[in-house]
Amino acid sequence: AQSVTQLGSHVSVSEGALVLLRCNYSSSVPPYLFWYVQYPNQGLQLLLKYTSAATLVKGINGFEAEFKKSETSFHLTKPSAHMSDAAEYFCAVSGSGGGADGLTFGKGTHLIIQP
Amino acid sequence: DSGVTQTPKHLITATGQRVTLRCSPRSGDLSVYWYQQSLDQGLQFLIQYYNGEERAKGNILERFSAQQFPDLHSELNLSSLELGDSALYFCASSVSSSGNTIYFGEGSWLTVV
Numbered sequence: 001a002q003s004v005t006q007l008g009s010h011v012s013v014s015e016g017a018l019v020l021l022r023c024n025y026s027s028s029v030p031p032y033l034f035w036y037v038q039y040p041n042q043g044l045q046l047l048l049k050y051t052s053a054a055t056l057v058k059g060i061n062g063f064e065a066e067f068k069k070s071e072t073s074f075h076l077t078k079p080s081a082h083m084s085d086a087a088e089y090f091c092a093v094s095g096s097g098g099g100a101d102g103l104t105f106g107k108g109t110h111l112i113i114q115p
Numbered sequence: 116d117s118g119v120t121q122t123p124k125h126l127i128t129a130t131g132q133r134v135t136l137r138c139s140p141r142s143g144d145l146s147v148y149w150y151q152q153s154l155d156q157g158l159q160f161l162i163q164y165y166n167g168e169e170r171a172k173g174n175i176l177e178r179f180s181a182q183q184f185p186d187l188h189s190e191l192n193l194s195s196l197e198l199g200d201s202a203l204y205f206c207a208s209s210v211s212s213s214g215n216t217i218y219f220g221e222g223s224w225l226t227v228v
Binding site: 034036042043044045046049090094102103104105106107108 | 220
């Protein structure tokens, strides 16, 4: 069974400050890990994806995430927040290879950017 | 634009009714997924089809059913609707059945009154 825990349902940072959104996963097989972003009234857009290649994954809009197996974490960071980053962020896990599976999502973190 | 198309974008219906949500996957994608997003349950995986066949089932109610047609489009049928079924229903697609990036449509907003 797979699960994802996102720490903090709401995170507030000042414009220009570091963004850190936390994600811990549980998976019985080597995982694929994803971060998606959802802007208001829109669908989910893929930010980045980890597939067992490099542990530091760079995504769109200046975001990156680091896979740490020892900590079962896949935290999302961005050095300098922009107002346009305000959105809901979802971490998700998928089992690797073998059978079919959908993504298991965390409950989401609402990122608020203070001017 | 992810390339995944969902219709209708908004739907209001009464309790006890039945609705059908339609999804066209990205060109070349064989796998279609349905998800439900609600305030209390978050994003829940409902069901997956791959090349016309059911591949995985998640938290899908017995009142709900889905299918994928030979042209790979998919429909999610929701029947005997209840107020609690009000949610945003997402369709997503990927190239194969597992491990690939899953691309999401913009969703169908269902309101049951």
